[in-house]
Amino acid sequence: MNKRFIVVYGLIFVGFFVLIGRLFDIMVIKHDKFVKKSENQRMAEVDVQVRRGIIVDRLGRRLAVNLEDNSVYLDKTNYNESDKRLQEVSDVIGVSFNDLLAQVRGKKNFVWLKRKIPIEETEKLSQMRLSGIGLTAEPKRYYSLGSMAAHIIGFVNIDNKGLEGIESFYDKELVEHGGKYTVEKDARGNTFYNTNENERTGNTLMLTIDQGLQYIVEKELDDVMDKWHAAAATVIMMDPYTGEILALSNRPTFDPNSPGKYGPAARRNRAITDFYEPGSTFKIVMATGVLEENLTKPDEKIDCLGGSIEVGGKRIKDAHPHGVLTFMEVIQKSSNVGSIRLAMRLGKQRLYSYIKKFGFGDKTGIDLPGEVAGRLRNPERWSGVSIGCIPIGQEVAVTPLQMVTAYSMVANGGFRIAPSLVKEIVTADGAVHPMPKKYDGTERIISQKTIDILKNAFTMVTQEGGTATFAKVEGNLVAGKTGTAQIYDRAHGGYSHTDFISSFVGFVPADKPAFAMIVVVWKPRGAIYGGVVAGPVFKNIATKALTYLNVPKEEKLKNTTLVVANESIGHN
Numbered sequence: 001m002n003k004r005f006i007v008v009y010g011l012i013f014v015g016f017f018v019l020i021g022r023l024f025d026i027m028v029i030k031h032d033k034f035v036k037k038s039e040n041q042r043m044a045e046v047d048v049q050v051r052r053g054i055i056v057d058r059l060g061r062r063l064a065v066n067l068e069d070n071s072v073y074l075d076k077t078n079y080n081e082s083d084k085r086l087q088e089v090s091d092v093i094g095v096s097f098n099d100l101l102a103q104v105r106g107k108k109n110f111v112w113l114k115r116k117i118p119i120e121e122t123e124k125l126s127q128m129r130l131s132g133i134g135l136t137a138e139p140k141r142y143y144s145l146g147s148m149a150a151h152i153i154g155f156v157n158i159d160n161k162g163l164e165g166i167e168s169f170y171d172k173e174l175v176e177h178g179g180k181y182t183v184e185k186d187a188r189g190n191t192f193y194n195t196n197e198n199e200r201t202g203n204t205l206m207l208t209i210d211q212g213l214q215y216i217v218e219k220e221l222d223d224v225m226d227k228w229h230a231a232a233a234t235v236i237m238m239d240p241y242t243g244e245i246l247a248l249s250n251r252p253t254f255d256p257n258s259p260g261k262y263g264p265a266a267r268r269n270r271a272i273t274d275f276y277e278p279g280s281t282f283k284i285v286m287a288t289g290v291l292e293e294n295l296t297k298p299d300e301k302i303d304c305l306g307g308s309i310e311v312g313g314k315r316i317k318d319a320h321p322h323g324v325l326t327f328m329e330v331i332q333k334s335s336n337v338g339s340i341r342l343a344m345r346l347g348k349q350r351l352y353s354y355i356k357k358f359g360f361g362d363k364t365g366i367d368l369p370g371e372v373a374g375r376l377r378n379p380e381r382w383s384g385v386s387i388g389c390i391p392i393g394q395e396v397a398v399t400p401l402q403m404v405t406a407y408s409m410v411a412n413g414g415f416r417i418a419p420s421l422v423k424e425i426v427t428a429d430g431a432v433h434p435m436p437k438k439y440d441g442t443e444r445i446i447s448q449k450t451i452d453i454l455k456n457a458f459t460m461v462t463q464e465g466g467t468a469t470f471a472k473v474e475g476n477l478v479a480g481k482t483g484t485a486q487i488y489d490r491a492h493g494g495y496s497h498t499d500f501i502s503s504f505v506g507f508v509p510a511d512k513p514a515f516a517m518i519v520v521v522w523k524p525r526g527a528i529y530g531g532v533v534a535g536p537v538f539k540n541i542a543t544k545a546l547t548y549l550n551v552p553k554e555e556k557l558k559n560t561t562l563v564v565a566n567e568s569i570g571h572n
Contacts, residue, residue, distance in 0.1 A: 151269040206422070230521045
């Protein structure tokens with residue numbers, strides 16, 4: 001008995017010391033390790049709910065905001081409903097019964113049944129009081145102006161991730177205050193936290209566009225599409241001194257509140273993704289080059305050879321024959337022959353250098369996704385006819401944004417600029433961060449002497465005898481250039497005789513422009529000339545925009561007879 005007693009007590013004593021040792025190990029030696037493990041089991045990291053920052057125009061008017069929508073979820077740990085009740089849910093939310101049944105029988109305990117449902121579906125589900133099927137509020141992006149400025153703003157997906165436009169390009173800035181925070185869980189894994197304390201709002205983006213100007217542009221675009229039954233149209237209005245986009249719109253368009261209802265053609269931002277042969281608007285390059293290189297003077301007389309010239313074995317014609325014209329009249333009447341003869345003085349290398357100086361062949365760097373660089377071949381790859389085609393806007397392709405940027409650099413006195421769409425970023429705490437400019441507006445690329453001549457020549461384009469009399473604005477001189485370009489028909493290996501791109505690009509008032517603007521109309525029906533199709537659109541927008549901006553009338557223009565413009569078309 002004594003031996004047994006000693007053994008039993010010995011074992012108890014040893015066990016006691018083992019327990020003491022283990023407790024010492026846990027509570028002293030490995031204290032920090034087990035505290036951390038305990039906290040990991042009790043605490044969890046959860047993503048911060050970030051409400052996207054809003055988007056406003058340059059005057060602070062809201063363009064994109066957040067609303068609350070309810071989403072339906074299934075929690076299988078608390079689900080206790082029959083298939084009949086599940087069928088009722090299916091009928092309410094418009095999701096097939098088989099899909100819901102598959103969710104119930106799946107491996108995941110938590111599944112979304114439908115995201116961001118309409119208010120009427122929310123009310124019906126609330127009245128049903130189903131176990132395991134609940135509603136939770138989620139932020140939904142809402143575009144208060146519908147389709148207005150759709151190609152600028154873009155849209156988001158169901159998870160509020162930016163997919164197109166500003167929403168995509170500045171997605172990080174709109175939600176950059178996200179992250180994670182720690183919540184405490186009970187034994188069942190339920191969390192205890194106040195969601196309102198852990199919601200954050202992203203930065204506010206102030207755009208350069210003006211809602212009022214955007215409305216004017218969109219209305220006129222609708223009218224030109226109806227009038228000429230065009231396939232598409234684009235207008236861009238730019239501040240020529242800063243490069244800020246004041247308005248930008250395309251047709252066809254879409255409603256970013258429901259982008260899935262529209263095809264890719266409607267969602268495509270043609271202002272930056274569609275390049276085209278610009279026709280006579282491209283003569284700005286030739287004109288600048290010969291003036292800068294002192295190869296001509298404004299009053300020099302150019303023999304336009306009766307409206308026809310042969311280059312590299314190809315005959316290129318004017319739509320309306322001309323004899324002898326001064327340099328200024330070559331621009332005013334848009335003579336292809338006169339332009340080609342002047343371009344030949346430059347030669348292909350110098351012509352190419354001036355093309356690049358205006359930024360053609362390169363992306364402008366605008367803060368939108370999807371921009372293309374256009375098409376421009378190196379001089380080594382030019383054919384014998386290229387020196388005749390390129391100066392008149394063939395064998396080269398540009399975007400509308402590139403073209404209005406080029407004319408803006410004439411409008412501002414010859415200084416390099418780059419287009420932009422975001423003026424400043426405002427953080428959630430109110431700090432304002434102006435967006436840096438790619439160029440500060442001090443790099444001169446064209447001499448003042450050349451600028452003065454170009455402005456006068458482009459102003460003559462809209463006066464009597466020019467190709468754009470329909471672009472005249474009462475009380476203010478308009479400077480600009482028309483373009484009528486044949487669309488290349490790849491199927492037949494030549495230029496189409498029925499499909500054209502009509503354009504007008506310019507600035508107003510000519511001496512001190514309030515804005516530069518381009519109008520491009522694809523495949524108009526009933527008329528083709530840029531002065532007839534695009535010129536009136538420029539006039540209508542400019543007239544209303546100048547009034548909106550309170551720009552005074554600078555001079556009373558003489559009454560002129562409006563005639564059908566004699567815009568030249570180049571032929572290979």
